[in-house]
Amino acid sequence: MIKVLIVDDDKLVRKGISSAMPWNEFGMEVVGEASNGAKALDFLESNSVDLMLTDLAMPVMSGIELMRAARQLYPELHIVVLTLHQDFDYIQEALRLGAIDYIAKVQLEKEQFEHVLNRIHTRICELANTRRKLPLLGETNVHYRKVYALVSLDRKSGQIWPIELESNVDEVRFEVERNSWMWATALNGEDQLFDRLKGYLDQIPQGSLLLLSDVQERTWSQIQNWIINYTESSLFYAYEPQDPVIAVSMNEEDSFPIEPQDEEMDRIKRSWFLSPWTHNDHYYNQLVEEFKSLRLQKGQLMGLLYSLVMEWNHLFAQTTLGRISMIHSFQSWYEVEQWIKQTSESIRKADEQTSYSQEMIDGVKKAVMIMQNDLDQAFTASGLSQQLNISRSYFSQCFKDIMGKTFNDYSRYIRMEKSKEYLLNTNNTIFWIAERVGYTDEKYFSRIFRELTGLLPSEYRQLGRGDK
Template sequence: MYKVLIVDDEHFIRERLVTMIPWGEYDLEVAGVAEDGASALELIEQLSPDIVISDIRMPDMTGLDMIARAAARKPDIRYIILSAYGEFDYARRALQLGVTDYLLKPTRPEELLQVLLKQADYLAQLQVQKQRVRRNQYYEESIRSQYIQELILGNHPGYEWQEECANVGLEWMLKGELRLFLVTLEGHATIDKSAQFAVQNVLYELLSEYEAVCAIRLSFGKWLLTTGGSAVEEELLSMAQRLYESIERFTKQKVHIMVSEAGQSPLELSRLFWETEKMMEYMGESQEEPIRFLRPSSRELAYLQWTKPMAELIEWMKGGETEQVVRWLNHLTPSFLEWELGAARRWCFEWLTTIREHIQTGEENVLPDTENLKMRIAGQNKIKDLLQFFIHDIHHLIHQRHRKGSHRLIRLALERMEIQYDRDIQLTTVAEELSISPVYLSELFKQQTGVTFRAHLLQVRMAAALRLLKDPTLKVYEVSYKVGYNKVEHFVKLFKKEYGMTPSEYRGALV
């Protein structure tokens, strides 16, 4: 329904215009009438009409003057001029102001209706065009957000990543310094969804004024802003204060903002995010300082040094110094159990990915399966289970690193699993083919790999399932058959136990 405002200083003409057309039949409604330009401007501000029908000659302010002032505030309104004056000067000025139709009084109903329908068609096309633009913008923003999320997770963007970064509209990340704003809604664990959406709307509306900014929602009540350029700290503080004050003014909610140190490359985003999030958790929410910068003060530096002994841990693991590793894990445990589960998952992924790349448990130059690791970490739904997973993986990597060469029989068993995981592979049949007893194969396999025969086969099949589920043409039951499970219900149960979600839920998360 398009809203129409009628403006004329003669009462009987206003009444005639209101009654001469069956407005509702044509998806139109008379939202208001005004007798002069000043009243019309007030109604335009209040009603935001789609179409204005106005006389030219009115007391105090002409229709053209009224249109000129209104167009500066409401540029999308369509204007139709009705006048008893047919002079060319009026028509010429009306065209300059964007008036699309100029009709002379007295106007016949069918003539006015034809003009109104033309305006309605234009408005409908304009609305479709705006929706298309919004969809494209949303799609482009989603691509940019996904790109930054992958960088935050530590996933290298691959070959010619600078060109790809520019192609998705993030060329500003390649110039100047990068900063992260970690925005946390105060009391987000107890606030309802409507409050979160209100804060997010204000946040995104304000950020639309900035060019070199991309925002992503991390979790309920938590957002991350990536900013670029060469802004000095005063400008960053001003931006953070605007965010804080606008959110408080329009939503009555408070947020806490932690600004990261400066980074010089998009490849540093993972480190910046990890440090900023850990520092936010370490320092906690502060009513006195809702906006803080991550600076290397003595207290913070000590904390960061304690939480980042990754280089030492890698050296201990490479050197087989198991006692040092166990001592460090015991020291880590109390603090780990106090972490928020989502943050701990990201921490585990960051550390295990980096450690695996440096330890090189498999063939040289083969990167670890990060997708499988990510899903296995996501499947740990309790902080204690996640800690056990982390400890077990560390010990498994040490074992893999320092075993005295893979036994020939175990290499054959592993090769068969990697190639024939879609078949019915049993410990007894493999042992028979290798001419050894099942008991000996079971013990040797656990000794050489650190896991049982069945557990390793499950990991191989689940990793293959992750790859196959990315193909939208394959049904879940087809994936089940392709990874060696004839009963799809059994496959779904094992997949959910391993990754914390069903195959269909995982596929839905990819969309």
């Protein structure tokens, strides 16, 4: 007998289907009912079921969510969808998830019962004659030397692949997770399977085909989890849209640092601001490799890029060097590298708008970074121009034209801006703050601060904090 579970949040529908349809005529019996997907999974865990009829729109756990979970846990379970006629999109998704048929509730009239059950019974018999019994996830793979996995970096958008994946009777196929599947087949079928899966790649957004070796003597669950971990980590850096086929061994292990070292981050920052990477291929490639070698996780990488862009725009947005745009989202290192390339072109175009040589522009950038990094030092235009091997008068003129302020005005401006941060965010004394921004005389510092802000440092702190 084919054991049937009926899942619908409407009790009348469940009772109607259970009592009215001629189950016995087709070798079927209803062994259980459930009002939502979660209760259905509980029933499946402790009862043998061959066929599940499920509604799609249910509270707690929808029919689509139930199908995903049930197909992973019980791959031999046949699923038929109960739906209203307007649920066409859900029907398409259900069929892609492996439903063998669907029943529109408006068809559930007495004269239709026999026709509906006959159609379902015929389909189950056809599958029984052609379907190869899948191993359980806990079983060990001893037969297959390779596993092929179709995965996508676009794992969060909710898009459904616009293709219907196929499997031959002599192949093993598991759903790894949403938009991620794995196959295995005998040695003589590997080339055919590879060609078929490779043909799907053009239709899968940011898709890759993984050729996974060293998979024997591992459980299918271990293989599944390895693919999930690889997709979340290493695939980010391995993905190339021009070559989306990736051969990888399960013996390879990911080794991401928990946190990047400070010296590594400082090296990136120095390269970004001080090296001529925007117009020199050698320095550009070096910067890209420095980024990539950190193997930062996606969130860490976004944080680093954000800090670089924010600091650049803080320093140069109001100058002829211009503002750069932040990358708002990315799925792979390839996209990050494309953004770095576009940013390089943007900076280079801004540089070309000035009448100065690239060497002079880079000299001004270096001067700005030196001043920003050592605010407690009393830099002068004469000292910095000598350090950069540029004549003082020419350096002063270039600095003013590029940065929009004279050297002295800019030096005073950045020191006062930093002192404002200290005043609002620390309880340190005015003397301490003055020293940290390059003033050894507290009274002179306070006079300069009032000239620029109209307030004494103590008044600025009090007003900014809302003190009474």
